[in-house]
Amino acid sequence: MSKNMALPTLKTVGVIGTGVIGASWTALFLARGLKVIVTDPAPGADGKLRDYLLKHWLTIPNAKVTQDQYLNNFKFVKDIDTHLGDIDFIQENGPERLDFKRHLFAHLDANTPEHVVIASSSSGLPSSEFITECTKNTARILIGHPFNPPHLVPLVEVVPHRGTGDTYATATLEFYRSLGKDPVLVKKETPGFIANRLQAAVCAEAYSLISRGVVSAEELDKTVTSGLGLRWALTGPIMTNTLGGGGYFNHFMNHLGPALKTWLDDMHQHEFDIDSRDADVLEDKVKDWISRVNLKEIEERRDELLVGLIRSKTERSA
Amino acid sequence: MSKNMALPTLKTVGVIGTGVIGASWTALFLARGLKVIVTDPAPGADGKLRDYLLKHWLTIPNAKVTQDQYLNNFKFVKDIDTHLGDIDFIQENGPERLDFKRHLFAHLDANTPEHVVIASSSSGLPSSEFITECTKNTARILIGHPFNPPHLVPLVEVVPHRGTGDTYATATLEFYRSLGKDPVLVKKETPGFIANRLQAAVCAEAYSLISRGVVSAEELDKTVTSGLGLRWALTGPIMTNTLGGGGYFNHFMNHLGPALKTWLDDMHQHEFDIDSRDADVLEDKVKDWISRVNLKEIEERRDELLVGLIRSKTERSA
Structure with a gap:
């Protein structure tokens, strides 16, 4: 055909x-x-x-x-x-x-x-x-x-x-x-495809950090919305690392690879278990924050900003 | 004091x-x-x-x-x-x-x-x-x-x-x-603090998916910049999941928890090893993409959009 x-x-x-x-x-x-x-x-x-x-x-x-x-x-x-x-x-x-x-x-x-x-x-x-x-x-x-x-x-x-x-x-x-x-x-069928897997990776670590009391739920989110997420809206992890390596992805890997390993090892040691009591601790900590905010306003603001962000990305690339 | x-x-x-x-x-x-x-x-x-x-x-x-x-x-x-x-x-x-x-x-x-x-x-x-x-x-x-x-x-x-x-x-x-x-x-000293750990979580999975040929380096990044990252620039993982649960984080956890576990299990089985040959495969696949783009233009565009994005977020919250 x-x-x-x-x-x-x-x-x-x-x-x-x-x-x-x-x-x-x-x-x-x-x-x-x-x-x-x-x-x-x-x-x-x-x-x-x-x-x-x-x-x-x-x-x-x-x-x-x-x-x-x-x-x-x-x-x-x-x-x-x-x-x-x-x-x-x-x-x-x-x-x-x-x-x-x-x-x-x-x-x-x-x-x-x-x-x-x-x-x-x-x-x-x-x-x-x-x-x-x-x-x-x-x-x-x-x-x-x-x-x-x-x-x-x-x-x-x-x-x-x-x-x-x-x-x-x-x-x-x-x-x-x-x-x-x-x-x-997506070239091979994979559970969660791509986006849900990347999202799961972030969520699992976020849940661990919050339930262990390393950071509050609100400030975990702020780490993303005021830092990581701003960058990821514009360049993905590979391009971010390439630019971080002065234009060379392997420079980045050589330079940060050992640290990456240390972090991942520590993350494995503190893995979040969704079936343990940690899940209750997490839900309580999240509730502490969510009970103080206006979800409707947050959602409206998000949607409005999302429209603007997508528009400016489209215009800028045209 | x-x-x-x-x-x-x-x-x-x-x-x-x-x-x-x-x-x-x-x-x-x-x-x-x-x-x-x-x-x-x-x-x-x-x-x-x-x-x-x-x-x-x-x-x-x-x-x-x-x-x-x-x-x-x-x-x-x-x-x-x-x-x-x-x-x-x-x-x-x-x-x-x-x-x-x-x-x-x-x-x-x-x-x-x-x-x-x-x-x-x-x-x-x-x-x-x-x-x-x-x-x-x-x-x-x-x-x-x-x-x-x-x-x-x-x-x-x-x-x-x-x-x-x-x-x-x-x-x-x-x-x-x-x-x-x-x-x-950050309430407890933790290797990589918060941002680098979340970033490491995404990168480790991204490296695995690319080196295994599930997705190209370019399209992995696109999954973030055209999807996940747009959302994370505006609401973090906890708020995103709360809104996804119709305003209730525990609804989200009850509904998506089992799937999350399946994805994480599969991710563990395919973990990226930075010291293996996978790292060379990854670098080659990244190079395939990066050799075709203009990094200077990408960086300038990113910076320009970043300024605009931060400005519109600040204005909208004022």
Whole structure:
């Protein structure tokens, strides 16, 4: 199959499931000028989706359509089966339950033209585990795991299973890029993919430091938001270390490698055990802080700053 | 000793060592209207410091003086000993060598009025290890470890040793806050303090994923800069998880704890060994990417965005 055959005319996206992730994907697809056919069995899902779209219109960067088009280019359907022939790409956002996904993917695979990519937003289950009952074309099935909310945060982890065709993976990466997203190709199925593993590494050490009384929960977070995170929003760990080594990653490794080892050894010795009493100590310490703050304000401020940060990064690179 | 006695009139700061960190501290102190007495034995250090100050004037947020005052309120001296009586706070930035620091701190302690805080920018050595030859007042010695560059990034890790007086630690935190910085109190001496440990956790996993071919070096970084890092610039791991749990940290832990454990187990099984051949594989893969980019442009863009990001965070919280 040639590269161009995978997504011949990508005009209509099918969205399965309109929870937080599915609704946000829908907003993004619509703002980029695509038509969306969307379904969700939950009562009142249609109305909730409309509310979500209206609420988030202004925060979507670089919309390519008018608000009117954005709000009218989708069709909410009770049964998507009769529409599967009109859809060029499927983004699935169902519950993270293996039995559910196995059944759903067998059904989608059987009823969707075989060239259409079916991407799952699954944050945990690898697609190799839920394609087991598919009979038509598992080569077009893969993970397209967004970072919440997808209409705003550019990252999508694209994770093919062993049998996913390169053509489909490439087409998926191109499709996401065409929406202004920054897809990352995860070349081997790995528990937690990339982002959740890096996040787990930070959280495990953060939990240990807080539960051991080395630093308060509030000040642990400040170490990130006033230091590490500012840098990581702009350069990742590899580039940060390369710049730190005067342009040479190996200079950095030679210089800081021994210290890194000492730190990691100490971290191993004080590893956080989620099943021990440490978890209670941690929760109490976190509660001490959280009970004193206004979460709604913090969340609003975060979202507002996030929009600004993404906008200035996009403008600066253009 | 009462709270107010520790730093009775904080007008003049002594800066020991004007490498990258010392020069940047000097720029910050001057921009905040303080007088600085500064010394460094390196040939040409005086001229280099002037160049640094001039170059970075425009990037310092919220300067409280004119450029003229900023450039003239410091005195570069060959021998700081005769000035130690005029200094209200010392920020030390000498080489990270234990013998050197032991000798230097014994000398500074003996020759500085005993109420004056002596803070070390040391990123690795804990102060308990280098106060061993001090005879006067070790209670006023502690770590004030900045995040590079100190004139820009708000984080400072304040790390007392067991014998540091609370008064001095509190006064140091207040002093850094008065400069517009976000100091964090590290309550127990810990290898790598907080930031370097969190960074090590991310790097170790990043190195493993890249050397194992799960993701390219470039895309590993993108996972951070287009996803995780954007969030961490605004909310730290604890707040992120609390918001992710609908306002309840324990909801998050109950919901994601089991997955977290699975990921961490898999990470342990694939731990990166810096002394193995994996390190060479990693360096080759990093080189593949770095050889294709313009580091100077990346660094300039990072610095420009960093200034903007810090500014917008400050404005939004005011």
